[in-house]
Amino acid sequence: MKGALTLGLLLLAATLAALALGQVRLSPALLWQGLSTGEGPGALVLGTIRGPRVLTALGAGAVLGMSGALFQSLFRNPLAAPDVMGFTSGAGLTIIAAIALGLSLPLPLIAAGGGLLAALLVVALSHRRGHATPPLTMILVGLGVGFVASALSSFLLTLLPHTQAAEAQRWLTGSLAARDWSHALQVWAVGGVLGALALAQMRRLAALQLGEDLAAGLGLRVGAARLALAGTGVLLAAAGVAVAGPVPFVALMAGPLGIRLVAARQLHARLLAAAATGALVLVLGDLAARAALPGIQLPTGVMTGLLGAPYLLWRLSREMEKGEL
Amino acid sequence: MLRLFGLLALLLLALALALSVGARPVSLAMALEALHSFDPTNPDHVTLAAIRLPRMAAGLIAGAALGIAGTIMQVMTRNPLADPGILGVNSGAAFALLLGATLLGRSDQASVALLSLPGAALASALVFILGGGLRGDVGPVRLTLAGAALNALLLSLVTAIVLIRQDTLDLFRFWVAGSLTQAASRPLAEMALLAAAGGALALAMAPQIEALSLGSALSRGLGTKPRRVQTAALAVVTLCTGAAVAVAGPIAFLGLMVPPLARIVAGHSLRRALIASALMGATLLLLADTLGRVVMPPAEVRAGIMTALIGGPVFMWVARRLRPGASA
Numbered sequence: 188m189k190g191a192l193t194l195g196l197l198l199l200a201a202t203l204a205a206l207a208l209g210q211v212r213l214s215p216a217l218l219w220q221g222l223s224t225g226e227g228p229g230a231l232v233l234g235t236i237r238g239p240r241v242l243t244a245l246g247a248g249a250v251l252g253m254s255g256a257l258f259q260s261l262f263r264n265p266l267a268a269p270d271v272m273g274f275t276s277g278a279g280l281t282i283i284a285a286i287a288l289g290l291s292l293p294l295p296l297i298a299a300g301g302g303l304l305a306a307l308l309v310v311a312l313s314h315r316r317g318h319a320t321p322p323l324t325m326i327l328v329g330l331g332v333g334f335v336a337s338a339l340s341s342f343l344l345t346l347l348p349h350t351q352a353a354e355a356q357r358w359l360t361g362s363l364a365a366r367d368w369s370h371a372l373q374v375w376a377v378g379g380v381l382g383a384l385a386l387a388q389m390r391r392l393a394a395l396q397l398g399e400d401l402a403a404g405l406g407l408r409v410g411a412a413r414l415a416l417a418g419t420g421v422l423l424a425a426a427g428v429a430v431a432g433p434v435p436f437v438a439l440m441a442g443p444l445g446i447r448l449v450a451a452r453q454l455h456a457r458l459l460a461a462a463a464t465g466a467l468v469l470v471l472g473d474l475a476a477r478a479a480l481p482g483i484q485l486p487t488g489v490m491t492g493l494l495g496a497p498y499l500l501w502r503l504s505r506e507m508e509k510g511e512l
Numbered sequence: 513m514l515r516l517f518g519l520l521a522l523l524l525l526a527l528a529l530a531l532s533v534g535a536r537p538v539s540l541a542m543a544l545e546a547l548h549s550f551d552p553t554n555p556d557h558v559t560l561a562a563i564r565l566p567r568m569a570a571g572l573i574a575g576a577a578l579g580i581a582g583t584i585m586q587v588m589t590r591n592p593l594a595d596p597g598i599l600g601v602n603s604g605a606a607f608a609l610l611l612g613a614t615l616l617g618r619s620d621q622a623s624v625a626l627l628s629l630p631g632a633a634l635a636s637a638l639v640f641i642l643g644g645g646l647r648g649d650v651g652p653v654r655l656t657l658a659g660a661a662l663n664a665l666l667l668s669l670v671t672a673i674v675l676i677r678q679d680t681l682d683l684f685r686f687w688v689a690g691s692l693t694q695a696a697s698r699p700l701a702e703m704a705l706l707a708a709a710g711g712a713l714a715l716a717m718a719p720q721i722e723a724l725s726l727g728s729a730l731s732r733g734l735g736t737k738p739r740r741v742q743t744a745a746l747a748v749v750t751l752c753t754g755a756a757v758a759v760a761g762p763i764a765f766l767g768l769m770v771p772p773l774a775r776i777v778a779g780h781s782l783r784r785a786l787i788a789s790a791l792m793g794a795t796l797l798l799l800a801d802t803l804g805r806v807v808m809p810p811a812e813v814r815a816g817i818m819t820a821l822i823g824g825p826v827f828m829w830v831a832r833r834l835r836p837g838a839s840a
Contacts, residue, residue, distance in 0.1 A: 271657075271660070312828050312832070313828075313831075315832065323653055324834070326657075327593070327656065327828075327834070328828045328831050328832065330656070330657075330827075331824050334598075334764070334765075334820060334823075334824045334827065335820065335821060335824035335825070337820075338816075338817050338824065339817075342813060342817045346811055356671075356674075356675075360671050435664055436664070483675075483676055485675055486675065488668070488671075489668045489671050489675070490668075492665065492667070492668030492671075495664070496664040496668065497661075497665065499657070499660075499661040500661045500662070500665075503657055503661065
């Protein structure tokens with residue numbers, strides 16, 4: 188309980204800081220005036236630039252965090268996040284392909300298609316007949332799928348004219364620049380539905396975590412349950428990628444950090460903690476990206492990469508000490 | 513011996529194709545003529561001298577160097593997934609190079625290119641330590657994931673530089689995925705010397721490296737000093753990867769694919785495997801580059817992307833066969 192409160196307060200503080208700081212700095216008084224009355228010099232900045240940007244970051248971080256936690260529980264491996272396993276690269280690739288080909292389908296659909304395709308590839312390529320696939324094999328195969336997707340993305344990048352290429356490069360790195368209210372609405376609406384769907388499956392996930400045989404003994408259709416959970420996880424990741432690009436490491440970090448902050452044991456609570464932590468990580472990453480260097484806006488993904496890669500390394504050394512890798 | 517000649521013949525074929533195939537097809541007879549009696553008014557000759565020859569030389573250097581680096585890495589770590597690209601050594605060299613080019617204003621190609629060496633050295637030392645190298649057991653899965661993390665970190669830094677300094681975007685766009693197209697402006701002779709030094713060191717140390725790969729206890733019994741051999745291997749990887757990145761950019765997966773193929777040809781002798789890897793690496797990179805010129809004209813698919821598209825599936829295939837948790 189205390190942990191949840193801390194996390195909530197952190198999230199509130201980060202949101203307020205993200206709204207107040209940037210190229211134009213708003214004093215607490217101006218921020219309050221803008222938020223409560225919708226008037227004053229702060230209102231314009233909040234209404235057209237930072238409001239939608241911060242809300243999009245919160246939503247995208249939350250769905251990415253949820254997706255990561257879902258996969259980590261499903262595979263019972265802290266490295267099994269959609270960004271390590273190539274799903275977000277797949278979603279990024281299809282979006283770049285759509286930009287290059289001039290397709291005008293909605294981005295979430297395209298991202299979802301790419302993410303699902305990558306996930307199917309990972310499952311198909313790591314499957315061996317008559318053997319249960321070890322999660323680590325799946326993670327490594329996912330890493331390979333991610334490599335190929337990234338190679339194809341950077342190939343498409345060279346085909347684009349210079350201005351589009353700069354835009355696409357920013358996009359591929361993961362960016363929250365120039366988001367409007369439609370992005371925020373989209374990720375909150377899609378994420379809300381998918382999040383509810385994920386929460387509704389927590390009992391099945393709990394049964395799966397007891398082990399396959401026991402879960403089947405409890406009357407669970409193991410294959411279908413797993414497929415539904417993984418599908419929800421991929422769609423959650425794609426919803427985040429569609430508005431923020433394939434931001435690295437948010438999904439990987441959110442679950443374990445959230446559990447650490449909240450110390451929850453129930454799967455529902457863990458998933459929600461991961462969502463809140465994902466939102467926190469992405470909002471802070473975005474704030475750092477646009478406020479760290481005066482006059483320069485870095486894409487958010489650079490910041491999450493700079494923070495997330497050391498986290499992954501630290502995580503690996505922990506796993507090593509426990510002798511689990 | 514016969515197999516080695518086969519490899520040489522393949523390499524010659526790849527060299528011939530690299531010279532003659534492209535947007536402006538040049539016959540082999542013309543290529544030979546340009547070599548012995550160069551005519552600066554003949555556009556074919558100019559194409560060859562200004563574009564194809566440097567490009568071919570870059571492919572030869574980078575391919576052979578990456579083949580050697582990959583073989584040494586795989587033997588030292590007993591990890592079939594080891595590759596200078598996957599383990600972040602390429603990115604280390606690339607990062608140092610880009611940083612140097614940004615800070616020094618890209619004034620002197622040769623001295624900027626030299627910066628790739630400390631970058632490669634730092635990255636390979638780091639990934640070795642992170643992967644558990646100091647404890648003397650380098651698990652393949654752990655090492656691969658540590659490499660992926662290091663890669664991500666370095667690429668984030670590279671992206672940050674590129675976005676802060678807009679003038680480096682094109683350098684980055686056509687260089688970070690690995691390409692031989694800029695070969696004429698790269699310090700080919702200097703890097704060829706460095707790569708050759710790395711190759712010579714690898715050949716000289718091959719027996720000790722082989723002994724060490726049997727396990728440090730056994731190798732000590734054979735009179736090998738593990739630290740010294742590890743340092744030498746690190747130097748080989750650094751020299752070869754640094755040179756390859758300086759002439760061709762970070763080309764991934766070549767060092768992954770070549771060593772197992774070379775083993776088939778060379779058998780169990782590491783020395784022979786190293787020679788075979790150098791020949792095969794050069795052949796594969798030249799073929800990938802030539803193929804990239806013809807698959808989607810007029811656009812060129814860079815060599816680094818071709819190797820990733822071929823190498824990615826190879827990576828997955830090896831990963832499937834790897835038993836996680838096993839130490840070899």
